[in-house]
Amino acid sequence: MKQLFDYINSYLPNGISESDFEVVKGYFTYKRLRKRHYFLQEGEICRQYGFILSGAMRQYTVDDKGTEYIVHLYIENWWVGDRESYTTGTPSVYNIDAWEDTELLLISRPDVLELIQRCPAFAEMIRMMDDRNSIANLKRLTSSISGGAEKRYIDFVAAHPSLLERFPQHMIASYLGITKDTLSRIKRQLLLKE
Incomplete structure (x- = not known):
């Protein structure tokens, strides 16, 4: 739980008190996923969000021809889940699986909503995470529609x-x-420019 405590404190200028964190801890459960095991499959409702303690995961969709389209990549200290399904309670159009053996702390939507009411520090962290997520998604969308492949790769390397x-x-x-x-080809061209 220290990893989650440090994560929450990284968002809050004044940190979270030990007593508030004791409340927060009570809402999370531990889960281990082996490589290639699903966290969520298309058609299921995302009932829990996960905070990744260790490992790597991916979120993707598959077309009729069997081609995978990756929409998110996740590593330690990132949150994982299908936000639309989690928020609306509708079936997911995505699969999320572990790319590496992964350890997570899980929390349900009703527990998040209750915790937001009980713990102002947690509520503030959620607000700040939502702001950062919105900004990151807008940057990715802008890059996708206005930047060429090389720029998208350069932006990706710089950010992640x-x-x-x-x-x-x-x-x-x-x-x-x-x-x-x-x-x-892009990687080769960039190496030649160096």
Whole structure:
């Protein structure tokens, strides 16, 4: 739980008190997922969000031809879940699975809502996370619609260098909306520029 405590404190200028954190801890449960095991499958309702203690995960959709489209990559100290399904209680259109053996702390939507009422520090962290998430999503959307493949890759490397070491090239290419061959060409061109 120390990892979650440190994470919450990283968002709050005054931190969270030990007594408030004792309240927060009571709402989380521990789960371990083995590599390639599902956290969520398409058609299920996302009833819990996870805080990743260790490991790596991916969120993706699969088209009629069996092609995977990665929409999110996750590592330690990131939250994982299908936000739309979690918030609305509707079936997910995504799969989320563990790319590495993963340890998580889970919390349900009703527990988040109750905890927001009980613990102002947790509520403030959620608000700040939502703000940052909204900004990051807008930047990714802008990059996708206005930036070329090379710019998307450069922006990705600048924002998430640690993901390059954790996920294979074909997943990063899918996340960026380009082919693996295009990503290889971009990486070669960037090396030549150095």
